[in-house]
Amino acid sequence: xxxLRSPRAIAIGVLGFVLAVIVLFPMRVALGALALDRxxxxxxxxxxxxxxxxxxxLHLGRLDLGTMDASLSPxxxxxxxxxxxxxxxxxxxxxxxxxVSVSRNSVGIDDATGxxxxxxxxxxxxxxxxxxxxxxxxxxxxxxxxxxxxxxARISLIGQAITGSMRCDGTRALLLxxxxxxxxxxxxxxAADGSYTGTMVVGNGAAGAALSMLGFAKAPxxxxxxxxxxxx
Numbered sequence: 001x002x003x004l005r006s007p008r009a010i011a012i013g014v015l016g017f018v019l020a021v022i023v024l025f026p027m028r029v030a031l032g033a034l035a036l037d038r039x040x041x042x043x044x045x046x047x048x049x050x051x052x053x054x055x056x057x058l059h060l061g062r063l064d065l066g067t068m069d070a071s072l073s074p075x076x077x078x079x080x081x082x083x084x085x086x087x088x089x090x091x092x093x094x095x096x097x098x099x100v101s102v103s104r105n106s107v108g109i110d111d112a113t114g115x116x117x118x119x120x121x122x123x124x125x126x127x128x129x130x131x132x133x134x135x136x137x138x139x140x141x142x143x144x145x146x147x148x149x150x151x152x153a154r155i156s157l158i159g160q161a162i163t164g165s166m167r168c169d170g171t172r173a174l175l176l177x178x179x180x181x182x183x184x185x186x187x188x189x190x191a192a193d194g195s196y197t198g199t200m201v202v203g204n205g206a207a208g209a210a211l212s213m214l215g216f217a218k219a220p221x222x223x224x225x226x227x228x229x230x231x232x
Contacts, residue, residue, distance in 0.1 A: 027048050042059045043056060058086070064117070086100065106141070111135075115129050115132075131153075135149030152177075164178065171191065193232075199225065211225075
């Protein structure tokens with residue numbers, strides 16, 4: 001029997017073709033098919049395949065993540081969820097890794113570790129950067145389903161960083177920074193649509209006149225600032 005007529009050879013050839021298509025499938029086409037822009041995920045350019053891609057000028061809403069290596073998880077695709085693994089590792093403080101995952105009615109960030117430069121995104125809250133340590137948060141049907149991990153906020157106002165944690169608070173994700181009695185305490189609540197509300201309380205030891213110029217008002221135990229806005 002001719003090799004070209006062998007069912008086994010044909011099956012192997014078809015399988016090889018399918019595998020080649022999968023391996024070489026462009027990341028740009030895959031991201032377009034997933035319509036991640038509906039969740040505020042945008043980029044200026046996308047290169048490579050779904051297994052080894054690179055995304056330039058990646059934004060999650062107004063948050064600038066820069067250029068990152070990317071790949072799609074085949075296991076998550078089989079489960080009906082698209083998980084885009086992202087990483088930027090240069091052994092510097094700017095290193096960042098994690099994933100964005102979406103399904104029919106949910107969106108989330110998984111296993112994120114690294115530094116997010118805020119660059120005034122939460123102004124007038126004086127947070128210059130937020131450091132993540134194994135942070136995961138998921139919204140399903142527009143409500144917070146899960147939020148966990150450790151966070152750390154760099155506060156330019158007091159010249160130091162304060163640690164905290166995450167959890168769900170009703171339909172929103174709640175980031176809590178600082179301890180009662182500490183130099184500052186921040187509560188930041190973020191909704192699925194990117195809207196947020198935040199409060200910051202600074203102890204009485206701070207300069208009241210300077211805080212008033214930043215929008216803080218005198219309150220029991222110190223000075224208080226309330227903000228709201230959108231991250232996308």
